[in-house]
Amino acid sequence: AQTVTQSQPEMSVQEAETVTLSCTYDTSESDYYLFWYKQPPSRQMILVIRQEAYKQQNATENRFSVNFQKAAKSFSLKISDSQLGDAAMYFCAYRSPYTSGTYKYIFGTGTRLKVLA
Amino acid sequence: EAQVTQNPRYLITVTGKKLTVTCSQNMNHEYMSWYRQDPGLGLRQIYYSMNVEVTDKGDVPEGYKVSRKEKRNFPLILESPSPNQTSLYFCASSFLGGGSTDTQYFGPGTRLTVL
Numbered sequence: 001a002q003t004v005t006q007s008q009p010e011m012s013v014q015e016a017e018t019v020t021l022s023c024t025y026d027t028s029e030s031d032y033y034l035f036w037y038k039q040p041p042s043r044q045m046i047l048v049i050r051q052e053a054y055k056q057q058n059a060t061e062n063r064f065s066v067n068f069q070k071a072a073k074s075f076s077l078k079i080s081d082s083q084l085g086d087a088a089m090y091f092c093a094y095r096s097p098y099t100s101g102t103y104k105y106i107f108g109t110g111t112r113l114k115v116l117a
Numbered sequence: 118e119a120q121v122t123q124n125p126r127y128l129i130t131v132t133g134k135k136l137t138v139t140c141s142q143n144m145n146h147e148y149m150s151w152y153r154q155d156p157g158l159g160l161r162q163i164y165y166s167m168n169v170e171v172t173d174k175g176d177v178p179e180g181y182k183v184s185r186k187e188k189r190n191f192p193l194i195l196e197s198p199s200p201n202q203t204s205l206y207f208c209a210s211s212f213l214g215g216g217s218t219d220t221q222y223f224g225p226g227t228r229l230t231v232l
Contacts, residue, residue, distance in 0.1 A: 044225065
């Protein structure tokens with residue numbers, strides 16, 4: 001069975017600095033999808049970034065980028081130029097490919113990010 | 118406006134009293150899913166559906182039922198709620214397949230307390 005591990009329950013970063021959130025996963029599949037979701041105090045779940053396992057290039061979305069290491073099964077999120085609005089809970093998630101027939105999502109336990117002014 | 122709606126948003130009930138949490142989406146998505154969120158455990162998938170009349174278990178299906186009779190609706194049923202089902206529940210939907218079209222849209226959440 002697939003698992004997703006976020007080993008940092010909480011992290012802090014100074015405004016305008018860079019922070020990296022860690023995520024590791026375990027799977028026997030070669031094709032899959034990885035996601036980072038943001039959950040601000042409003043509890044709304046917001047997709048930050050996604051990565052297809054077959055793509056070697058790391059995904060980027062403005063100030064957010066990932067370091068995807070397939071062999072190491074690692075998927076970290078880097079937030080550059082941190083802003084107060086980045087303060088939230090961040091969840092890493094794994095999804096089986098559509099072709100697997102299961103289409104299940106596995107989420108990590110989350111990392112709470114605090115941004116210090 | 119594209120959205121996933123859940124009702125009710127808040128519910129306090131007692132052990133054993135059957136309840137249904139509704140979920141509806143207006144984006145013609147094939148895929149719909151229910152999650153529960155508990156402190157320290159993240160989100161865990163309860164059930165999901167890849168199309169009308171097609172449902173499958175997630176990681177924590179015990180004590181829950183679902184049905185998908187219409188594409189837009191995916192209700193979550195608790196036949197006999199127990200206190201360990203006190204949680205924050207999210208419904209989500211998306212298109213199937215790869216590419217950015219499979220982005221999940223989440224509902225606003227339902228806070229359920231079972232006394």
